Amino acid sequence: MHTIMIDTSLDISIENTPQSRVAELDQDNLKFGRQFSDHMFIADYRDGQWQELRIVPFGPMEFNPALAVIHYGQTIFEGLKAYRSDAGQVRVFRPSANWARFNLSAERMCMPTIPEEIFVGGLKKLLQLDEAWVPNRPQSSLYIRPFMFATDEYIGIRPSDTYRFMIFTSPVGAYYSEPVRVKIETEYTRAFPGGTGYAKSAGNYAGALYPTVKAQKQGFHQLIWTDGLEHKYIEEAGTMNLAFVIDGKLISPQPSETILHGITRNSLLQMARDLGISVEERRVTVDEVVTALRDGKMQEAFGIGTAATLAPIAMISYQGEELPLPSPTDNAVGDQLRKALDDLRYGRAEDPHGWLMPIE
Ligand SMILES: Cc1ncc(COP(=O)(O)O)c(C=O)c1O
Incomplete structure (x- = not known):
């Protein structure tokens, strides 16, 4: 593990995957939402603050069966895309608009809002690491899934005190093949x-x-x-x-x-x-x-x-x-x-x- 600084002066700890899976990706047969890039971004909300910003290898997580989100559905998500230009440059489409809508959703669901530097800054760092996953075929892109869920281990109906925010990404092709x-x-x-x-x-x-x-x-x-x-x-x-x-x-x-x-x-x-x-x-x-x-x-x-x-x-x-x-x-x-x-x-x-x- 090593800690790096990004331009937004966020401290994000990074654990690189020991073995990238990108070589296994068949860019000519991308199925929507089935393959996931090497890393994921995580931040935890505790004691009224977002903390422990980290990027780790994409993989399973353990959870307590009493995790609030599973029972009462306090969870929100976003969907946006990164594209590889013909010249090879990777760019994300309107991430700040998704961040603003994420916070509107958060307020409606009694969840904490998240600062733009964590949402967009975390995303940027994740994409820098997983850049090779952005496909270059016509109509292809990297779908980006930010989400947040309630993590109190408690059975009872009230807003959770703790939350996890995460981002992972998935290379995708065209969604519908016909009108x-x-x-x-x-x-x-x-x-x-x-x-x-x-x-x-x-x-x-x-x-x-x-x-x-x-x-x-x-x-x-x-x-x-x-x-x-x-x-x-x-x-x-x-x-x-x-x-x-x-x-x-x-x-x-x-x-x-x-x-x-x-x-x-x-x-x-x-x-x-x-x-x-x-x-x-x-x-x-x-x-x-x-x-x-x-x-x-x-x-x-x-x-x-x-x-x-x-x-x-x-x-x-x-x-x-x-x-x-x-x-x-x-x-x-x-x-x-x-x-x-x-x-x-x-x-x-x-x-x-x-x-x-x-x-x-
Ligand atoms: C219910 C619903 N309507 C519309 C949209 C289209 O929104 P956007 O263009 O931001 O993806 C989405 C996708 O996010 C959606 O889930």
Whole structure:
């Protein structure tokens, strides 16, 4: 073990893996979320302070069966990506935006917030060590998973006094291999006003499994969630926000307390504005979407998120009626946006908003 200083003047102890596993990585067959890089970052919260910042080899951890998180679900996470540019440089996409959202989630779940220098500084140091794990194939990236969980060894419902924050990473390829088929959900609900929908808390995802699996058994890739009160407004899809092109306008449901404030969505809408595309962020009704599809006025629909990037939608089902989207034409909005995002991430274009953080 040796202690090093990083530019944020954080003390992080580092235990290097005795044997890197990177040579075993098959970059041409990356499965989402299955392979993990050599190291992980850990910080513990105790006595009101984040302490014992360390990087250790990725591997199992021991826990007490009374660990609070296992029983009452006090845990949150983030998801972001690092990309290798065509010239070989590794850069992380908007880590400070994920840090800010992490702290919003933490507050909602009665957990301590974490300083940016630990979240971003720990991430930077981890990526410096595991740089070789950032793939260089088209559409590939290193998925980064920061998370925090309650570690009191106590059975009782109250916020834990102690927590662990961790980051590990996983090389990934494309998420969906084909345009997706989605179903507008009008029975089950993901999020409710006053609830936790805007937070990346694990329970939101556990609660979504049952209706999602049901839809998958009916042949859909994902659900489109609607509002919990009336099932009248479009919210989001699985782990993606949504955008539609209706009459040439890019329309996306406005994030709210029941819709996750997606960083990809925010970035792509900014890029659309930069490209001179007309953008509307507002509430979008189910009726508007279904009518536009039936009348042939919807040219494109796509899901947008870190994992899937921009996933074109092939078909939207509503109460048993299958409404296909037309095949995208040349210069479709989705294609323009995907290209602009790829050019940025893989270093083929300028970064006018300063979204990419180099790890060196
Ligand atoms: C519920 C949900 N909606 C939307 C998104 C997309 O957000 P982002 O673009 O920040 O990945 C995610 C993924 O984080 C998500 O889990």
